Amino acid sequence: MIQVSQALTIVAENSSEMPTQKIQVNKALGYILAKTVHSPIAMPPFRQSAMDGYAFTHSKRHQYDVISTSQAGDHVNTKLEFNEAVRIFTGAFVPDDADTVVMQEHVMANEKSILITNMPEQFANVRSKGEQIQKDDVVFEANTLITPAAIGFLTCLGITEISVYKKPKVAILVTGNELVKPGKKLPKGKIFESNSVMLQAALQTVGIKKTKVYTVKDKLKATKKALKEILPQYDIVLISGGISVGDYDFVKEALLANEVEELFYKINQRPGKPMFFGKRNETLVFALPGNPASSLTNFYVYVYPAIRNKMGFSEIHLPKLIRKLNADIPNTTGKTLFLKAIYDETHVEVLGGQSSAMLNSFAIANSLLIVPNDAEMLKKNELVTLLPIGGF
Structure with missing residues (x-):
């Protein structure tokens, strides 16, 4: 089991940028420039x-x-x-x-x-001629995000094609005998499968709009077969569930059987401890916990920066905010805690319902408050660090 900081370093070191491609400017929204663009004309081109x-x-x-x-x-x-x-x-x-x-x-x-x-x-x-930009000046540096305004500016300069990093192809594999597709009748002992929809929505916040969802029962043979089919087709594979140590958790064994290199397994944190991160060739694999809050927490902390790194962003992690804590928070676990919270201009409040299975508090949270593993107590009015997750 490794610390959060080690896990973040390993993810960043192994999520190299995607290959580049030429793309029409009018289709480049959300992509990252791979090469610096220079202006072919002055703008305006006359007074x-x-x-x-x-x-x-x-x-x-x-x-x-x-x-x-x-x-x-x-x-x-x-x-x-x-x-x-x-x-x-x-x-x-x-x-x-x-x-x-x-x-x-x-x-x-x-x-x-x-x-x-x-x-x-x-x-x-x-x-004046060239008031906005002179001929041959830099329009955008490499690693710039293409926004609607950027598309407009490139187009007004007569630029129709740019070089960008490809977006990674992402698949989601959902495991679990207990899962039922929403919209169907819910038998006793079953639950509706929500993680794939949640992860698809989370992926859209980082610019990945098209994903393929696969499902598999909690059987080793079926899991190995599914991974054998999926791994060669995608740049990133997210797996939901089956990564703990239960009798029916076969994901890790199936990954190793498919020659996925284990880069780490289990992180000293709560929620989200039982996560596997591995690699086969250039395909990244994140085996996320099945509990929804754990799965989403680990998406924000680890998957989000990996995708941004592959897409060419210069800043890959969620930004960090500093706020004053409105109540004491004990930490007797020795783990890094990611607590669902709400912040305003000055303070932050930790919400109830911090269980790894609970999404009700996550649904209204706008941040994850980080409690370091070596902090036994965070005091009221102490400055603490947050990861903002709202505003999408």
């Missing part, structure tokens, strides 16, 4: 008007003759005398002879001339 109004050469004059119009999409480089202006619209080309745009609300106008009633500063309302 633009930031307002609907009139372009002119700034002076002490207030009255100007309007000699032409510049609409967005036009490129008429009108020659202007000192007393002349151009009717102009937002995004339109500003003639070389003009240096300022006065907004239309600040003029009195007829068809042929304007009188400026509120004179702007020189160069006002003119977007």
Whole structure:
């Protein structure tokens, strides 16, 4: 059995980045850039008007003759005398002879001339060429997350294809004779299977939207066969249940029989102690506890950073927050505790229902409070560390 810090290090060291692929920018949402992108053009590519109004050469004059119009999409480089202006619209080309745009609300106008009633500063309302970015400047560094705004910015620069890290293919294998699919009649002695749906939802929070769910009974032969089929097809395999030491827990034996290298088994923590982490070639295997709260805790602490590492994120772990504790918390276990909690701007409250089988408190928690294994007591108003899990 190893400590949490050791387990985190082993997961990070063994979850190397996925291969890269070229992808259309409009399909790249949620991917991570594999290569730095440089701009092929300046943006804006010419001097633009930031307002609907009139372009002119700034002076002490207030009255100007309007000699032409510049609409967005036009490129008429009108020659202007000192007393002349151009009717102009937002995004339109500003003639070389003009240096300022006065907004239309600040003029009195007829068809042929304007009188400026509120004179702007020189160069006002003119977007310089390359104001956002110059040609060949860095648009985004490698390891940048592609967001809707990033897609918009890349597209406005004329970039249609980028190099990203592939997203890992993930499978979920659910074990247990006691499980019944939701929607069916629940016989006595059975429970509804919820971990696969829960894990699929958790995977979506890290950008994995498509997963395949497999089920298997608590039989060694069936478990070995299922893993033999699944392991070669996926980059990450999550297994729910069957990893403890009961008479019907066959997952570890089946994994070893399928040549999965054991990197660690069991962590000095609560909940979530009986977890197996292994590797076969480049496929990562997380055998998670069957108890729902244990399974979800270990997803956030270990699976989440492994997936982010493979996807190319530079920061792979959930961020850590510091808050004041609102009550004493004893720890007589010698284990690291991950307690379901709710925090606000200043304090954190540990919830009831901390059993590894309970999801009711997890469903309203917005954080996991970390109690170190060597801390026998955390005192009220002491600063403690949280992992935020809300806001998805």
